[in-house]
Amino acid sequence: MKSHGLRNKGALWMTALSLGLSAVLPVVSVNAASPPTVPKLAWKGTITMGAWVFTPTAPGQKVAPGTVRQTALLTLANEFEKMYPGIHIKFLSPNYGNDPNFIRTEAAAGQLADVWDAQYADLNSGVIPHGIAVNLAPYFKKSNPYVSGNKEWGSYMSPLGLAVSQAPNGAYYEINGDYIATAFYYNKALFKKAGISKPPVTWAQLLSDSRILKAHGIDPGAHRPYWSWWSRLFLSNFLGIPTLKQLLSFQPGNPSITPQDEVVGYQKGILNPLKNPRVMAWWPVVKELYQYWDKNVSAVPVLNAPTSAVTGSTLFNAGKVAMTYSGSWEPGLWVAGKQKPANLGAFNLPSIANTSRYATTYDSTTTVGGPSGGFQYSISTPQADQTMSQPGKFQAVLDWLRFMSSPRADQMVVNQWGVTIPTFKGSHPLPALRSLTSALSKPWYPVFGFSDVSVSAHTQIFKLFQEYINGFISFASAKQQYAQIVQQAVQQYSAQNH
């Protein structure tokens, strides 16, 4: 595998952003690359794949500064083709997939790729209609013949990845093999100019640093008020561990809080904004931060912003704001930006323990991000992809998915990108990202605040939250509207999944 700038620099900065997370990675040895026996495949032809961020870079194609020349999947494809002469793996454009509208349109015409990328939330919520992706649950219980000694394909997948990937009907429409993180990023030079020597460790310090920066004529920060990030950080914290465990108990054995848990939680009053003040007590806390941060960014529509709209990331990389809050892909952008990476740093969510009488000591940092990276692949049904009705093709495609989802393959592919960590047992993350794996071994308590219950609620809650954050509606009005949206979402979810 070739080394590249992003990996090295990204790794360096991931060390910083993952401060505070202890490394509790259970080390499992990587399985051998060559399985002892492989199934015979009668079908011959081309398997098409939309690999999104892991799409192999075309030979001779120049890559932009800060981006990675992807080769890992191509290497795996070559191995598979060598094993099965007559089968060819064709990678489609990096833009292929990961967009529900695109997937739905392709599927409606029966010409979706054989294997494609989609976010689990889109597959499970029905935004990508059921019937487009094959339910892999029965195959997860069978062995993966490309991993020596394996008896159940799903046995080495991370429990967290499996938990979030399971649809309300029990189906698994994808494999889920990586984990992504987020952090606050800051400009050391601008902090120094304002006389601030170190990044904030508490929410109060974050606010006071923002005030100091502003007093020195420096734009303190920029970020669109992305509801589901703040709800996971704050709502999860404000509910506290005992309540989170109660939510988790609604589906015994499941390591993550799901939309179903939220719906039950609402019905029991735990997540009803009209019955439990904790549900919305954090809104004014977040609003205070945005009073200092750049209004040009916080006012831009969060979900479907014009491509020309300014972002926190662009302002930060141009050195125009002192802070932003973004994903672990951010350091990769610094390489291409005007700022010297040495002038930039990262810090985790400052402690929010004392922000309200409802705040708890639960560290919710890892609730944002999670198993929603790029390694999420599905197989098309014959309805979505007419070529899948060819005799023997499904088995060939399934075997390709099995082959490229061994722990060895997961590690190869995910680490080359350098932004996320592979999650299959037996795979190893890049050394600098290793501390992130601790999150995989813990129960995951992300409370999305119903934006994951229905796509309509998702849109409405994002818009409502932005209105409130920007000071255009009162808390009382926001509470009333939020309660209404949530009630409708719960009714809709209950009707669809009764």
Added chain:
Amino acid sequence: MGLGPKVYTEQMASSVKAHEMRQHPAVRTKRRYSWKTALVAYVFLLPTLIAIALFSYYPALSALLGAFTNWNGFNPPQWVGLQNFAQAFQDPIFLASAKNLLIWSLVGLPLSLVPSFVVAELIFHLRSTRAQYVYRTVFVLSFVIPSVVTILIWQYIYEPTGLLNHLLISMGLQSWTQSWIADPKYALWAVILMGFPWVNPFNLLVYYAGLQSIPAELFDAAAVDGVSGLQRIAHIDVPMVLSQIKVLLVLSIVGVTQNIVVPLIMTDGGPGNSTTTPVFYMYEQAIQYGNYGYSMAIALMLFVVVMALALVNIKYFQAER
């Protein structure tokens, strides 16, 4: 003073209409061509008609049926009768979007029709034909600017640190500065009033063509009788371009009703739902939520409203003849 301008208008208009009728191609050719010749013409038209039927009418008819189904765009649709329509009338977002459309129509339609007419008048009555040509070109050139570009420019103008607020500050009106498209109190007005000075090149051309078709004798006669400029506009120009105004009114209604680009690009229907229009909501339901059945029900309701307005207009035209 001799005959009033109104009488002039009616007499001359009657004369012009009779002349036009004699010159009308349909009148001249009616007796000349046999049915065989007509058949050949229809055969030549057939490919176009088939294409229109296939790509325009078939999708529209499909949507008509789809409005009564629950369909996610992939799996077979399920017949739900009038459920989608009942849902729409209980849907607070759809009702809010209908209210937004009403406001947009009441304010937007005059903005679409009046400034273009005023500019057409000003250009038409310039003495120099060269000056007419230059001004006409200047206004019509903006036709080539994609609407998306215009919207993005206005987005910059409306930004909290954008041109409009800078202008207000420079005039000492700092207290007037606002987050124009981020504040639900102002967002709808901001998007409606976007495009100052609201001169639509297409409307301008239509009006200008209408003014050009007014017989010069009418203006001469009015001038001899000492008719003022405003009287001429009121009693000659407006009545003579009334048919253009009616056509532009219908087109503007259709345009406002189907205006999705501005909310889609500029505000995403927000903040909240303050700039959501029914057609935007229709798009959102179909493309973002995958509720194609409900989306088509909204489309059908829009179709009925626009069709009703168009029928009223057609009936009005027929009555006039």
